[in-house]
Amino acid sequence: MVKINDNYLKLPGSYLFSTIGKKVREFSAQHPDKKIISLGIGDVTLPLVPEVIKALHGAVDEMAVKETFKGYSPDLGYEFLRSTIAEKEYRTRGVNIEIDEIFISDGAKSDSGNIQEIFDTDNKVAVCDPVYPVYVDSNAMAGRAGDYDPGTGRWSKLIYMPCTSENDFAPDLPKEDPDIIYLCFPNNPTGSAITKARLQEWVDYSNRIGAVIIYDAAYEAYISEDDIPHTIYECEGAKTCAIEIRSFSKSAGFTGTRLAFTVVPKELERGGVKLNSLWARRHGTKFNGTPYIIQAGGAAVYSEAGRAQTKEQIAYYMNNAGVIREGLTAAGYSVYGGVNAPYIWMRTPKNMTSWEFFDYLLNNANVVGTPGSGFGPNGEGYFRLTAFGTYENTLEAMERIRKL
Amino acid sequence: MVKINDNYLKLPGSYLFSTIGKKVREFSAQHPDKKIISLGIGDVTLPLVPEVIKALHGAVDEMAVKETFKGYSPDLGYEFLRSTIAEKEYRTRGVNIEIDEIFISDGAKSDSGNIQEIFDTDNKVAVCDPVYPVYVDSNAMAGRAGDYDPGTGRWSKLIYMPCTSENDFAPDLPKEDPDIIYLCFPNNPTGSAITKARLQEWVDYSNRIGAVIIYDAAYEAYISEDDIPHTIYECEGAKTCAIEIRSFSKSAGFTGTRLAFTVVPKELERGGVKLNSLWARRHGTKFNGTPYIIQAGGAAVYSEAGRAQTKEQIAYYMNNAGVIREGLTAAGYSVYGGVNAPYIWMRTPKNMTSWEFFDYLLNNANVVGTPGSGFGPNGEGYFRLTAFGTYENTLEAMERIRKL
DSSP states (O other): OOOBOTHHHHSOSSOHHHHHHHHHHHHHHHOTTSOOEEOOSOOOOSOOOHHHHHHHHHHHHHHTSTTTOOOSOOTTOOHHHHHHHIIIIIGGGTOOOOGGGEEEESOHHHHHHHGGGGBOTTOOEEEEESOOHHHHHHHHHTTOSOOEETTTTEETTOEEEEOOGGGTTOOOOOSSOOSEEEEESSOTTTOOOOOHHHHHHHHHHHHHHTOEEEEEOTTGGGOOSTTSOSSGGGSTTGGGTEEEEEESTTTSSOTTTOOEEEEOOTTOEETTEEHHHHHHHHHHHHOOOOOHHHHHHHHHTTSHHHHHHHHHHHHHHHHHHHHHHHHHHHTTOOEEEOSSSSEEEEEOSTTOOHHHHHHHHHHHTOEEOEEGGGGOGGGTTEEEEESOSOHHHHHHHHHHHHTO | OOOBOTHHHHSOSSOHHHHHHHHHHHHHHHOTTSOOEEOOSOOOOSOOOHHHHHHHHHHHHHHTSTTTOOOSOOTTOOHHHHHHHIIIIIGGGTOOOOGGGEEEESOHHHHHHHGGGGBOTTOOEEEEESOOHHHHHHHHHTTOSOOEETTTTEETTOEEEEOOGGGTTOOOOOSSOOSEEEEESSOTTTOOOOOHHHHHHHHHHHHHHTOEEEEEOTTGGGOOSTTSOSSGGGSTTGGGTEEEEEESTTTSSOTTTOOEEEEOOTTOEETTEEHHHHHHHHHHHHOOOOOHHHHHHHHHTTSHHHHHHHHHHHHHHHHHHHHHHHHHHHTTOOEEEOSSSSEEEEEOSTTOOHHHHHHHHHHHHOEEOEEGGGGOGGGTTEEEEESOSOHHHHHHHHHHHHTO
16 A cells, blocks of 8 residues: 655645645635735736847747757756856856756756755754745655644754844844755845845855755845845855856746756766756656757856846836835834845734735735744734735835835 | 755756767768757657747737837746646646646746755655656755766766566556656656556555655656556546646747646645745746747647648658668668657667667668667666658668668
């Protein structure tokens, strides 16, 4: 008789955004006249930029003709894309990443969920609290998280690193040494960034104790301040302790187009084994590449016109972030983030819990956000709004909140 | 200090097709004048059909406009595609599959590699021998395969089910009862099919012992004979014991376009838990959907014109299969498969090993195939050729082999 993976049964309830979706659908069914504005899930709303569209059409045409048709792509992704990334994302920042250190994939969610596989199941994992749920759930599914305690909202074997207003939402080094450390900066959900000096402390610490940092930099494109690192490899020694995950979802509106990449430096070894080889093996065995059409679209993001057009989109969203920051501040709320990230993290008013505020906002302003507690115990009492709505909706949402 | 997943280190050498690629590149570098014909890797060569191209362009245009732009897709895939699959792949064959039993993905390789995750690591796994390497490697990476013995070419904990000319390349029920059974029909690499009566035996057996069948039907579109089931759900009771994996790679030339689906019936429970819920959780946590553009392209395969055009492609490849079968038979070889599958499985001549014959064929006919031993110990003494080349190349390859 087959035995199922019991670790799956330990996962509490359903995925955060499914619950939100359900609540919104129910409200909508009961109040079909109300116009709901969603500043909840981190999904973009602007269409793909013209330069990407042109490249996608071009690639579709190539697939229509025998001479230019593409079958299976190379395991790591097409070289035209990897060499462009090495040049435009890294060399321009003084970082040398070789093309066989770059793995093209279908998404940062896939990569950040799958990367734990190359590590033993009894490693000690540290996560920020609050945190993007995928890091926790994927480790829980592998049995690395122990048991979930619904009372505390915590897993027995994970090391939680609180990120609150007290530490500017950048974690302090943990008391107990972890083996695997998940860091996401600019941060989802808090919208905070980490300075290069503070990130360097994490790199030094990880090298000292032999830990590996999984660095999720999916929101890198939103950095606006000078002392914020765009890649962890700007820190000295990061290549011997860090894996970096990047995405086209938020930098070029690819949430529904699916493209990302992960960097595993060849210098990164543990127990005499290159993690690059392990990830290459994982990639080669359980994945078969990203569609050629999509990779061609991704490369167009780096053309001069593509860069200009996607920068404009980011500016549009960051203008929304400003509107939210100002609107909430004017309405008397405590507000964080939204300067180097498309997320605004706010304190809930009047000691409301995160879910109470979710319901309050949905019922009274018909605005949807994300309850902070959905991201971890230290997210309780906070609430996330995203800058990915339209300008008009964002303005209207702030207007409605101001009137509450 | 982080510990790596030691199971990865147990994997022998590199992935089969990487080794072949390397040998071909080396030969090519030494003999730049020789025209190599590859009938090796199972990659299609015909371009995408016009109906798919039209749909891809249409979807790209939708992504260019705010009103029709698509962000994150639904976890399971778009309903327009899932309901079309339920209708065209199943209902027309008298099988009722509900749309929330269908999970759209980026490939049958991903799904067949990832599906083992929902099962405990100490289940007993049975695989055909020879076998598509992904089933074995993905279980080895999870620690389910035990240790690899280079002498026998076998993993200590796997149950091997020999598929040879003696049993028409369809395995006999194993002596030791497994928990998870991988079956692939029409088969890669042997090109053989299984009759409905024999598949029914497997379904009955699995239901009796509580095992789960992972049924890989990626080559279903190539079935030409009447008594061969197109889906395992044609067998009575399959919904309580089988997961079916399907692909657009070979049915519509999507190898470089990436689209597949997996069916997990809601009736399939073990230990009181629905496997459908487990796979949904895996899908929702570690995957973020297939590009909208690609899903739209996939739906076009089911339009009347799309069906006619892809059927023509399959007929083209199956004509190649006939050319190979006849050519090899005329040249005195023992040949199997190629009737319900795009693969031809041949005996190597003169007691050559599979790799000896690979080298012999590469050096003397400049034709590339796949050594049978790369698929498992019982593949030794066999060799795989695929029908995915051009007609002209396939003819020429047979001409060259005939002259050896």
